[in-house]
Amino acid sequence: MPYRRLPKTDQARIRALKAAVDSSVKGGIFTNVLTHDTYHRAKELLESFSREVAVYKRCVAEQSSKKGNESYDAALKKARMYVSHFIQVLSMCIVRGEVARSKRPYYGLPENEDTVPNLFSEASVLEWGQKIIAGEQRRQGEGGVPIYNPTMGRVSVVFELFKEMYDRHHFLQTRTAEALANISDMRYEVDELIFEIWGEVENSFASLSGDARITRCAEYGVIYYYRPDRAKKKAADD
Numbered sequence: 001m002p003y004r005r006l007p008k009t010d011q012a013r014i015r016a017l018k019a020a021v022d023s024s025v026k027g028g029i030f031t032n033v034l035t036h037d038t039y040h041r042a043k044e045l046l047e048s049f050s051r052e053v054a055v056y057k058r059c060v061a062e063q064s065s066k067k068g069n070e071s072y073d074a075a076l077k078k079a080r081m082y083v084s085h086f087i088q089v090l091s092m093c094i095v096r097g098e099v100a101r102s103k104r105p106y107y108g109l110p111e112n113e114d115t116v117p118n119l120f121s122e123a124s125v126l127e128w129g130q131k132i133i134a135g136e137q138r139r140q141g142e143g144g145v146p147i148y149n150p151t152m153g154r155v156s157v158v159f160e161l162f163k164e165m166y167d168r169h170h171f172l173q174t175r176t177a178e179a180l181a182n183i184s185d186m187r188y189e190v191d192e193l194i195f196e197i198w199g200e201v202e203n204s205f206a207s208l209s210g211d212a213r214i215t216r217c218a219e220y221g222v223i224y225y226y227r228p229d230r231a232k233k234k235a236a237d238d
Contacts, residue, residue, distance in 0.1 A: 002214060002224040004198060006191055010053050010183060012223075013190050017046040019221030020197045033204040033220060038197060045193055049186050056179035059172045072165050079162035080119045082155045083129050087116050089147055090132075099144065107135030126166060129159040198222045 007013045024031050024039050034042070062068060090107065091114040093099040104111045108131035119125050136152045146152065201220040205213050214224055 002226050005223060005225050006194060007223065013187070013194065014046065014050050014053065016194050016221040016223065017042055017049070017190070019219065020201070021046055023220045034197060034200050038200055042193060042197060045190060049183070049190055052179050052182045052186065056176060056183060059176040059179065063172050063176065072169060075162040075165050076122060076125065079129060079159050080125045082150055082158045083125060083132060084116055084119055086132055086147065086150055086152070086155050089149060093147060099147070103139050103144070106138050107132050122166060126163060129163070133159065
């Protein structure tokens with residue numbers, strides 16, 4: 001005798017639920033193979049589970065996109081360069097006496113040093129980009145002459161492009177983790193409902209026997225497997 005085995009993957013779970021939901025209404029008429037309560041629970045769970053699986057797959061695909069990763073890396077590299085160059089030019093302006101050394105703290109920089117902060121990480125580029133933009137706005141607001149090559153306008157454009165991509169990147173990471181957690185939380189409920197559905201389906205077709213019963217149950221998503229010895233015998237009979 002063939003035996004049932006619950007789906008092992010999320011896509012298989014979705015297929016099992018979809019088969020039960022789709023087969024329960026034919027020509028606009030409810031088949032009464034499932035109870036109304038089971039049908040509506042299956043329909044709602046299919047929608048919510050499918051949505052989370054789709055979100056997870058979409059987020060993973062976008063994060064692993066070669067084109068997307070190359071664009072992000074390029075934006076990060078450019079923002080790092082412009083932030084570094086602006087700080088270096090600021091230091092040169094101070095050495096030339098064009099900007100007072102007392103203005104360095106406006107940018108979050110130590111007053112008596114001319115070093116460039118470590119910009120290796122994404123977070124550091126984000127931190128120092130925001131600091132130098134705020135510092136330059138404050139200094140110019142006090143009547144200071146704008147720094148050129150690069151101008152703050154150019155630095156801001158490059159930085160905001162990177163920040164937009166950075167925020168999107170981290171949103172995708174967060175949403176991926178949320179979707180994965182939601183999927184994990186829902187799997188037990190999905191498996192329990194599929195088990196319940198399959199029981200109702202088999203009871204509905206209990207009057208049939210052999211392959212006819214298996215065929216009708218399979219229409220509602222019930223998955224049957226033959227044990228190896230039985231599978232060989234069935235293949236020989238066919």
